[in-house]
Amino acid sequence: MSDARRKRLRENILPLALRTVPPPVFDPCCGGRMCYFDKHDSRVLFSDIRREEHTLCDGRVFAVSPDAIADFRALPYADASFSLVLFDPPHLERCGPRSWQAQKYGKLGKAWRDDLSAGFGECWRVLKPLGTLIFKWSEIQITIKEALACFPQRPIFGHTTTTNLRTHWMTFFKDGE
Numbered sequence: 001m002s003d004a005r006r007k008r009l010r011e012n013i014l015p016l017a018l019r020t021v022p023p024p025v026f027d028p029c030c031g032g033r034m035c036y037f038d039k040h041d042s043r044v045l046f047s048d049i050r051r052e053e054h055t056l057c058d059g060r061v062f063a064v065s066p067d068a069i070a071d072f073r074a075l076p077y078a079d080a081s082f083s084l085v086l087f088d089p090p091h092l093e094r095c096g097p098r099s100w101q102a103q104k105y106g107k108l109g110k111a112w113r114d115d116l117s118a119g120f121g122e123c124w125r126v127l128k129p130l131g132t133l134i135f136k137w138s139e140i141q142i143t144i145k146e147a148l149a150c151f152p153q154r155p156i157f158g159h160t161t162t163t164n165l166r167t168h169w170m171t172f173f174k175d176g177e
């Protein structure tokens, strides 16, 4: 191979090919990335159903700016694509559509049980065998028990008590297949 051809391959073709490999971590409802220590962590594919910008009541700008737009109930990724998935769907059923909570966290629809179930199913499908799925839930209007009842899998560990806390992080582990 000539030097010029090798140079062209290194500079043009390899980066393109590498970009088609998805990062190892997937967040299908990333919102404003508030739970991230690094909001631009290159190991994460940030996805959400919306791209929006709002000025909150305290004057700060809140942006939902995902890498990809997708519905977690029908994800456009192949089976077994990611090693780690964070599923942090909306947790409020009752809030004004223009309220700051809806702007920040989104809002559940009437069919929220079906939506959570479909979302979990899709997150599980795109998770690799021996991968981990983290489910985050704020127990404000709907209990963690009700939310977990939407899923066919049981978490391996997480908060086992609901005393004095509202935010739950549950860990699901996918067996090798």
Ligand SMILES: C[S@@+](CC[C@H](N)C(=O)[O-])C[C@H]1O[C@@H](n2cnc3c(N)ncnc32)[C@H](O)[C@@H]1O
Pocket: 028, 029, 030, 031, 032, 033, 034, 035, 036, 047, 048, 049, 050, 064, 070, 071, 072, 073, 088, 089, 090, 091, 104, 105, 106, 107
């Ligand atoms: C609780 S917030 C996520 C907060 C986020 N983890 C953070 O750290 O800021 C839930 C997000 O789910 C998104 N969402 C709601 N329905 C969705 C759907 N069907 N598919 C994908 N994202 C959805 C909302 O737009 C909202 O940004």
